[in-house]
Amino acid sequence: MLKFTTNLFTFDRKKFLMLFKEIIGNSTIKQQLIDTVKKNRVSHAQLFFGNTGNGKLALALAYAQYLNCENKTDIDSCGDCSSCFKYKNLSHPDLHLIFPVLKMPGSKTSTSDNFVNKWRSFVLENPYASLNDWSEIFDSNNKTGKQFLIYKDEADVIHQKLTLKNFESPYRVVLIWMPEKMNLEASNKLLKLFEEPPKGTIFLLISTSPNKLLPTIISRLQKIKVPDFTKNDILTYLDKSLIDTEKSKKLIAITGSNLGKILKIESEQLEGLDLFEQFASWMRLSYKTDIVNISKWVDEIAFMGRKHQELFLSYAIKMARECLIFNFANHKLLKTNEKESMFILKFAPFIHEENSILIIDELERSIKSINRNANAKILFFELSLQIIKFLKVKRKFVIN
Ligand SMILES: [Zn+2]
Numbered sequence: 001m002l003k004f005t006t007n008l009f010t011f012d013r014k015k016f017l018m019l020f021k022e023i024i025g026n027s028t029i030k031q032q033l034i035d036t037v038k039k040n041r042v043s044h045a046q047l048f049f050g051n052t053g054n055g056k057l058a059l060a061l062a063y064a065q066y067l068n069c070e071n072k073t074d075i076d077s078c079g080d081c082s083s084c085f086k087y088k089n090l091s092h093p094d095l096h097l098i099f100p101v102l103k104m105p106g107s108k109t110s111t112s113d114n115f116v117n118k119w120r121s122f123v124l125e126n127p128y129a130s131l132n133d134w135s136e137i138f139d140s141n142n143k144t145g146k147q148f149l150i151y152k153d154e155a156d157v158i159h160q161k162l163t164l165k166n167f168e169s170p171y172r173v174v175l176i177w178m179p180e181k182m183n184l185e186a187s188n189k190l191l192k193l194f195e196e197p198p199k200g201t202i203f204l205l206i207s208t209s210p211n212k213l214l215p216t217i218i219s220r221l222q223k224i225k226v227p228d229f230t231k232n233d234i235l236t237y238l239d240k241s242l243i244d245t246e247k248s249k250k251l252i253a254i255t256g257s258n259l260g261k262i263l264k265i266e267s268e269q270l271e272g273l274d275l276f277e278q279f280a281s282w283m284r285l286s287y288k289t290d291i292v293n294i295s296k297w298v299d300e301i302a303f304m305g306r307k308h309q310e311l312f313l314s315y316a317i318k319m320a321r322e323c324l325i326f327n328f329a330n331h332k333l334l335k336t337n338e339k340e341s342m343f344i345l346k347f348a349p350f351i352h353e354e355n356s357i358l359i360i361d362e363l364e365r366s367i368k369s370i371n372r373n374a375n376a377k378i379l380f381f382e383l384s385l386q387i388i389k390f391l392k393v394k395r396k397f398v399i400n
Pocket of ligand 1: 068069070071072077078079080081082083084085
């Protein structure tokens with residue numbers, strides 16, 4: 001498990017291991033891949049293709065790890081040798097990762113190396129995610145509207161890397177995710193590498209639209225069509241993740257067996273739960289005028305990206321409204337879970353008719369500023385000072 005711990009809130013996320021046994025279904029393909037290694041018939045350029053949300057990237061990574069595992073069994077990598085250890089974080093020096101990137105304003109080169117750590121954590125969290133999910137990570141920080149591509153620079157860099165003779169494992173793996181995003185210059189340069197591959201180098205391409213690749217490239221590749229996960233595979237998987245069957249069936253119906261999307265929906269709900277902890281500590285600190293810890297809290301939320309900040313502010317508005325409902329109406333009208341209701345029971349006396357409009361207005365204004373690229377640190381600090389002031393406003397009368 002990847003554990004993000006801060007002073008104020010904690011949440012867990014599963015981190016995937018790139019082992020065959022971690023990937024549901026696909027038993028025929030797994031066996032075929034393992035056989036290529038056993039029979040020493042590993043093709044130097046292979047294309048894993050199929051729909052978004054299936055196991056093609058996970059399978060390619062498990063295969064790369066298996067190729068280099070020092071203690072492989074008949075069915076999987078060992079998971080413990082020094083090669084597997086480096087594959088665990090996708091940081092093996094002989095694993096080269098190429099994926100679409102944005103051309104950043106002011107940067108001379110546009111290569112995957114500039115974003116590799118971001119991509120590693122993205123994949124380790126959800127190896128079934130889509131290109132669209134990858135682009136969303138950028139959109140929250142950067143609204144250039146530019147296309148995600150694999151640029152010519154990438155081909156130059158990989159050429160240079162592959163001319164270095166010394167490498168430590170039997171196979172050097174170049175993994176290209178979404179090769180259909182290569183521009184023409186990059187395609188032509190990489191084609192030369194596929195035609196005359198450096199010794200011991202395996203190219204694994206993972207594509208959702210192989211028909212967009214140059215025919216000259218396609219003809220060089222051994223093709224592996226990866227099918228969608230079956231409903232039963234997904235049900236078994238979600239059952240192990242303690243998701244109840246009814247909900248699992250709904251998720252499958254909504255996404256059409258797209259495991260990437262299912263994991264995304266689930267992880268967003270997980271973050272949704274944390275909003276409560278984040279909100280409750282903010283209110284407690286503001287109530288106590290604890291400026292030192294408020295500024296730590298501000299640093300944390302400033303770090304979390306615009307999407308989360310916007311979600312948090314909308315959640316804060318919802319909670320302020322619930323406090324008001326609690327003060328004026330029956331608590332049965334609350335649309336909150338148990339934890340939230342307990343908090344409101346104690347905190348509602350401080351958010352009332354005299355200050356709730358002020359608080360909600362301020363929160364709404366902040367959402368607009370976030371969307372206009374305001375500096376999050378300054379914004380949340382000033383907002384906290386406002387909240388401190390508003391919480392001190394006394395009720396003129398109390399309704400019983
Ligand atoms: Zn191993």
